[in-house]
Amino acid sequence: MDLITVKTFDSYFLANIILGRLQSEGIECYLKDEATVTMDPILTNAIGGIKLVVKKENAAEVTSILKRYDEEYLNAATCPQCGAHQFSYIAKPGITNFLTAIFTTLFANYAVATVYVYQCGQCGYESERLPGFGNFQNEEEDI
Numbered sequence: 001m002d003l004i005t006v007k008t009f010d011s012y013f014l015a016n017i018i019l020g021r022l023q024s025e026g027i028e029c030y031l032k033d034e035a036t037v038t039m040d041p042i043l044t045n046a047i048g049g050i051k052l053v054v055k056k057e058n059a060a061e062v063t064s065i066l067k068r069y070d071e072e073y074l075n076a077a078t079c080p081q082c083g084a085h086q087f088s089y090i091a092k093p094g095i096t097n098f099l100t101a102i103f104t105t106l107f108a109n110y111a112v113a114t115v116y117v118y119q120c121g122q123c124g125y126e127s128e129r130l131p132g133f134g135n136f137q138n139e140e141e142d143i
Contacts, residue, residue: 002056005032007065009048012038015050021069023053027062029054077130079120086121087130 009015015031022029032051037044044050054062075085092115117126 003030003053004056004059005053005058005143007053007066009052010037010044010049015052017071018052018066020055022062022065025065026105027054027058027065029058029062071102074130077118079122080126081125082120082123084120084122087118088121089116090119091115092117092126104121 007018009018012034017032019029019031030053032053033047034050035046037050052062074087074089077087078085079087117128118130119126
């Protein structure tokens with residue numbers, strides 16, 4: 001049986017949520033290196049994270065299902081400025097990411113994390129969190 005990695009995760013929780021959703025759809029899949037990353041998160045980058053592996057013949061189907069999951073997640077958010085449902089997760093343009101690229105190049109053994117944001121495709125609104133997800137303080141104030 002040939003297995004192929006279709007996605008990698010840094011988070012134990014997200015990996016298991018996706019694993020459960022795929023298994024509920026009847027897809028046979030496994031998480032590789034889950035125990036190692038869970039016990040010692042510092043090794044995540046060294047071993048390539050938690051890998052979602054599936055049978056080679058199911059890889060195309062699983063890839064399309066994962067793409068559908070991502071689209072459903074991003075379309076569930078509503079832009080607070082224009083009301084659109086078109087968010088993308090991008091590296092934030094700016095001086096911080098520019099300096100990150102320079103420092104990573106100069107000091108190759110010390111990688112600096114890039115800053116990512118969710119950006120509305122309609123109006124350009126940017127947020128560190130996807131609007132409507134994890135913003136409990138704002139939701140409580142609206143009540």
